[in-house]
Amino acid sequence: MLKIETIQDQRLSNWVDGAWREPASKRWIPSFNPFTGQPWYSIADSDTQDVQFAIDAAARASALWREVHAIERGGMLRRLGQLIADNAEALAQLEVHDNGKLLREMRAQIGVLAEQFDYFAGAADKMEGSTIPINRRDVLAYTVREALGVVGIITPWNSPLYQLSWTLGPALAMGNTVVVKPSEHTSASALAIGELVAQAGIPAGVYNVVTGLGATTGDALTRDPRIAKIAFTGSTATGRKVAHNAADHFAQCNLELGGKSPNCVFDDAPFERAVNGVVAGIFAAGGQTCVAGSRIYVQKGILSRFVDALTARAAAIRLGDPRAEETQMGPVAVHDQLHKIGRMVKAARQQGAQVLHGGKQPGAELAQGWFYEPTLLTGLSQDAEIVQEEVFGPVGVVMPFEDEGELIALANDTRYGLTAGVWTQDLDRAMQFAKRVEAGTIWVNTYRAASFTTPMGGFKESGYGKHYGLESMREYSRVKSVMVDYSRTTPDAFVMRVRESI
Numbered sequence: 001m002l003k004i005e006t007i008q009d010q011r012l013s014n015w016v017d018g019a020w021r022e023p024a025s026k027r028w029i030p031s032f033n034p035f036t037g038q039p040w041y042s043i044a045d046s047d048t049q050d051v052q053f054a055i056d057a058a059a060r061a062s063a064l065w066r067e068v069h070a071i072e073r074g075g076m077l078r079r080l081g082q083l084i085a086d087n088a089e090a091l092a093q094l095e096v097h098d099n100g101k102l103l104r105e106m107r108a109q110i111g112v113l114a115e116q117f118d119y120f121a122g123a124a125d126k127m128e129g130s131t132i133p134i135n136r137r138d139v140l141a142y143t144v145r146e147a148l149g150v151v152g153i154i155t156p157w158n159s160p161l162y163q164l165s166w167t168l169g170p171a172l173a174m175g176n177t178v179v180v181k182p183s184e185h186t187s188a189s190a191l192a193i194g195e196l197v198a199q200a201g202i203p204a205g206v207y208n209v210v211t212g213l214g215a216t217t218g219d220a221l222t223r224d225p226r227i228a229k230i231a232f233t234g235s236t237a238t239g240r241k242v243a244h245n246a247a248d249h250f251a252q253c254n255l256e257l258g259g260k261s262p263n264c265v266f267d268d269a270p271f272e273r274a275v276n277g278v279v280a281g282i283f284a285a286g287g288q289t290c291v292a293g294s295r296i297y298v299q300k301g302i303l304s305r306f307v308d309a310l311t312a313r314a315a316a317i318r319l320g321d322p323r324a325e326e327t328q329m330g331p332v333a334v335h336d337q338l339h340k341i342g343r344m345v346k347a348a349r350q351q352g353a354q355v356l357h358g359g360k361q362p363g364a365e366l367a368q369g370w371f372y373e374p375t376l377l378t379g380l381s382q383d384a385e386i387v388q389e390e391v392f393g394p395v396g397v398v399m400p401f402e403d404e405g406e407l408i409a410l411a412n413d414t415r416y417g418l419t420a421g422v423w424t425q426d427l428d429r430a431m432q433f434a435k436r437v438e439a440g441t442i443w444v445n446t447y448r449a450a451s452f453t454t455p456m457g458g459f460k461e462s463g464y465g466k467h468y469g470l471e472s473m474r475e476y477s478r479v480k481s482v483m484v485d486y487s488r489t490t491p492d493a494f495v496m497r498v499r500e501s502i
């Protein structure tokens with residue numbers, strides 16, 4: 001399997017039909033290590049021909065893979081999970097070099113990914129259909145769930161393996177084949193999985209990776225009529241383009257897009273837990289997560305005490321080498337993203353934001369990497385850009401609220417609807433929040449809790465479709481109804497009537 005030592009300064013080709021394939025385009029794109037700010041390997045800049053070549057392979061393999069018995073498919077996926085566990089350290093190192101995630105966070109995450117493949121392996125042979133009573137003797141009506149065909153997977157740079165796996169598990173378990181277009185900033189781990197897929201005994205062509213830019217490689221993937229479904233994780237703006245392209249050939253979409261999630265603290269919240277939850281909500285992974293709790297609403301009775309505690313915690317966060325055990329926050333994964341954060345904070349300042357902590361890049365010893373300080377702002381109105389738009393960096397905005405009614409209106413005052421958190425000891429209040437806030441996941445006295453057994457996915461402009469759980473097995477399958485007439489008589493009056501009406 002690819003390892004950091006073997007890919008350093010190398011050109012990585014596409015992984016198609018079970019082997020490395022040089023791109024027909026003959027073009028390459030450098031990929032950067034955000035901690036050093038230096039390029040460290042190149043990926044193929046695939047053109048339409050390269051994408052079509054991968055889809056050809058996936059379409060051919062589709063006919064075979066859907067016929068492999070679900071129990072056998074499950075067995076192969078279980079082996080893939082085991083191989084991921086066996087190679088956890090190498091995969092973790094790849095991700096850390098590619099996007100600056102903390103090494104210890106990646107080690108934990110990859111352990112969970114292995115379990116996740118095991119879960120979907122187990123689900124492969126459990127997607128039962130139903131038998132349906134109908135108004136006719138000796139006719140059996142039943143449903144089966146079958147594979148969709150070729151699924152296109154487009155992933156972003158913030159959690160590349162994680163966001164690949166939440167589609168890959170259910171898509172393969174249901175008998176689909178895939179063509180993956182990882183982010184041009186972080187393609188190594190998706191390519192590395194190619195070799196593990198082969199080692200797991202999964203046939204060539206079931207898993208394919210074409211790398212390249214979104215506007216060319218990604219666009220070509222979403223336009224191909226042989227793609228039955230696109231699973232896209234990324235920005236809302238790109239998600240809209242993907243959905244338009246998919247509509248042209250009636251492909252389904254699963255869109256996991258941006259967020260501007262509210263994390264809301266009532267006066268009666270368990271104080272320390274709420275402080276921890278709010279800090280982790282916005283600063284985990286340097287705020288580069290779709291579920292970041294970037295709007296922090298605090299009830300007026302505890303506002304100043306809570307803000308003091310939060311500011312002290314933000315100030316204590318240790319930035320540094322993502323590989324070091326003591327580091328609590330690594331660099332921003334993508335250089336343009338660093339500029340975006342700086343620009344949005346500057347605009348917020350011009351709109352009157354008070355900076356409680358951070359608000360700039362750190363100096364001296366971290367200057368070579370793409371770092372931004374953990375930042376807390378306050379004093380902004382609800383319509384400020386930074387309150388309404390996703391920063392995708394370590395920037396939280398603290399805002400006061402009076403009562404439950406006002407809070408729910410503020411929490412819902414956003415075009416996004418991915419997640420929301422509430423901290424209170426009042427059960428009725430928590431349940432009202434869960435009922436009235438428009439978000440795909442609600443967290444009560446916790447934040448960021450996620451499990452591959454529980455469906456996750458946004459509302460509103462955060463997208464549609466679900467990851468995780470049996471819900472995601474349904475997401476990558478279609479229902480077929482079958483009616484079998486086993487009567488020995490000529491069609492009765494009922495059937496004739498129905499036939500005439502069709």
Ligand code: TXE
Pocket residue numbers: 154155156157158181182183184212213214215216217218219222233234235236238239241242256257258259289290291337340390391392
């Ligand atoms: O995302 P894009 P980017 C948000 C976040 C960030 C912003 C931009 O706010 O600042 O998006 O990040 C591919 N057709 N999120 O530019 O452009 C692209 O190559 C088909 C939130 O990285 O959405 C990459 O593989 N594909 C998000 C993927 O889409 C296209 C995570 C995501 O890229 C394409 C990431 C096109 N026309 C960013 N254009 C989250 N909420 O998790 C691009 N791509």
